[in-house]
Amino acid sequence: MDTLFQIAQRGDVEELLQLLAKNPILLHQVPLISAQNPLHFASVAGHLDFAKKILELMPEFARQLNAEGYSPMHLASANGYIDIVREIIRVDANICRLGGREGITPLHLAVLGGWVDVISEMLANCEGCIEDVTVHKETVLHLAVRNFQLESLQILLDWTSQMNKEEILNRKDEHGNTILHLAIWKKQRQVVEMLLRNSSRILEVNAINKSGLTALDLLLIFPSEAGDREIQEVLQYAGALKSQDITPHNTSCSRTHDAPVINNRAKDLIEYFRFHDGRDSPSDVRSTLLVIAVLVVTATYQVGNSPPGDVWQDDDEGHLAGTSIMATKDLVSYILLVTCNSIGFNVSLYMIYTLTRKFPLQTELQVCVFALYMTFNVAVTVTSPKSTRLFTNVFTSVLPTAVPLACGLLRKFRVFERLGGILGKFTRKLRCEEE
Incomplete structure (x- = not known):
């Protein structure tokens, strides 16, 4: 064979x-x-x-x-x-x-x-064959626009016009985006003009995707770039509107029902940028989580190494050189600060360890993480007053072992999701009362 x-x-x-x-x-x-x-x-x-x-x-x-x-x-x-x-x-x-x-x-x-x-x-x-879509419900037109294949797109547009199949221009992918949405997202002015010139009577310029956004909304929610104004003029000339100008809004608050009064634009943006399973690849999510974890480690390490208010520069009856000034002045606040800061630091280290578990050079990476953990604990212990050093040592030593168990339990019982829901209802109620 x-x-x-x-x-x-x-x-x-x-x-x-x-x-x-x-x-x-x-x-x-x-x-x-x-x-x-x-x-x-x-x-x-x-x-x-x-x-x-x-x-x-x-x-x-x-x-x-x-x-x-x-x-x-x-x-x-x-x-x-x-x-x-x-x-x-x-x-x-x-x-x-x-x-x-x-x-x-x-x-x-x-x-x-x-x-x-x-x-x-x-x-x-x-x-x-022009009717066929991918598992993400993308037509050939979606693929042409997404991948900047202008010549292919022109062939497809001409063919759909000749064969009276222009309704395919308004097909939506799994996220509800038409090819006009994609053209705006990619800032392809030439494609926008091509679509509106060839199919202005057929193309739905005010189609709304699953995030509640029209093509004009997509153009306006991002910082202005060169050419955006021209695209906006082309869209508006074709009758493009923002979603809030299309969908009627109920501005009244009901006290008998927890009807949320939320700015629709802000709500749409939150939904648009929220994680979507199937749209966001695991590799992108892992990279994002690693960046966040590293930022938290950096911020918490800085606080542990240089506590707020700095440290005493000399010995005195009430303090020792190198100990935290904040701890001497307000011990309760200092303990609370160290506790929360240590939780953030250790959880972030645990995230980094989990997300990089099967990476190459794993041993070297674990040595680096352990060295960082030891450096942080030494810094926090040294800057703590003698009366709290035992607590600091015990707390920071036990915490790494408790982190995986605690995170697993929190995830299992969905504690933060429930807290978020309660806070959301409380916030909406306050807004209704204010208005």
């Missing part, structure tokens, strides 16, 4: 025929042994004659997905091999609609690659 695949990579038709002469059923054995077939290799390498011969002998190979979830048509489309695409279409034009990994079709890959001739060929032979 390896010999067959090597021949496919070279695209040698003569060697293929010689191999089949020795073993006529060799091609029929391929699906039993491998998820890939010779047509996959030929489609990647662009060997047209070899692909034609395989399609002649085993046309069913055209629909087989490899271990990565791609068919030969996917691979040929991604690489722009128009002649191989045509040969596969002759076998079965509906292969253009074959969903592979994450629902991606060959047309999707052709759009991502900007292969306009492949796009035109597929649309000419399989009109329905």
